Amino acid sequence: MNKIWAIMLAAGILSFGFSSLPGTAADGSVSFSDSLFTSCEEAVYFVIGLAGIMGLWSGFMNIAKGSGLIHSLSVKCRKIMSFLFPNIKDEDTLMLMLMGFMANIFGAGNSATVFSLQAMKKLDETNPRKEYASNEMCMFATVNMSMLQLVPVTVVDIRSRAGSAAPEDIILPSLIAGLLSTITSIAVCKICERRSAPP
């Protein structure tokens, strides 16, 4: 992450430098300081928006935990998740991961982020080598990122507003493509697990 971030920042700053040179056609009408300010502002707004929903779902998950709901579902949950995460026994972690996946599939954007983040935190607590991402973390993150969405609502919406005859035509192909992408991620992840074992 250190390298990626540094490269992205450097590329951004350099390009700003180039586009402000006299004689070059500046395509970006945004000034550097504007860009800095708006990005930081947006980030904080985003967190504030997320904080509410994060509090909500953490609260409800705590109810589910306290009332014993998670415990009563844990056997089923373990069955579903044991293929991807055979080494995880903690029922809260498994449940959070499953909720993250489901929320993703059902297109519950920010709620999905919340479940996933809580699951990552749980995985971090039991990670034996804190500096290195565990196999489960890599698997969870990559599967979640390639996760398909049943109905890509925003895109369907854009298409119907743009006057498409059948805005929902893209659902089936995107489901198949998403599925292929998820399968690829799982397979590549399983292969890489053995190769990139932490020292």
Add this chain to the structure above:
Amino acid sequence: MSHILSMISSAFLPALLAIILIYGFVKKAPVYDLFIEGCREGLSSAANITPYIIAIFLAITLMTDSGALSALEKLVAPVFNILGLPQELLSFMIMRPVSGSGTLVLVEQLAENFGADSFVCRCASTMMGSSETLLYAIAVYFGVTSVKHLRHTVAVGIAGYIIGIWASFLLCKVM
């Protein structure tokens, strides 16, 4: 079929909340106290991810606003030609792993310029529905952990993304 799917999707959250609440009632759990306790925990993790969010938003905005992404497009354009991917989708595919809102704007533009039912727009919409803002997700997910080395996460993410994009393109061609 798509109606059923979207009905399930929109019923998911309310159903989940109702189930948790009713189960809590039946088991006579102190639902309010439990909610407050969990909520407090959630808020503190929201505060914890703020630095990571600022860092990644900063990097992404600088990349997109400065034109660094368009420079990258010129670099990879020849590769696209070889793979047979349409040039119109170039900026879309580069933007997709980086910024969700940025890509939505691009889809809107494609729909406007080429028509909502054009191949290009269908292709972009399919890709949109089958992929995720990779870079941002990695930063946020690992932001809550103490991990310094991501190991194979980025590579696997990119592999999944490329297959998703590629499959979308091929599927749109045949369907």
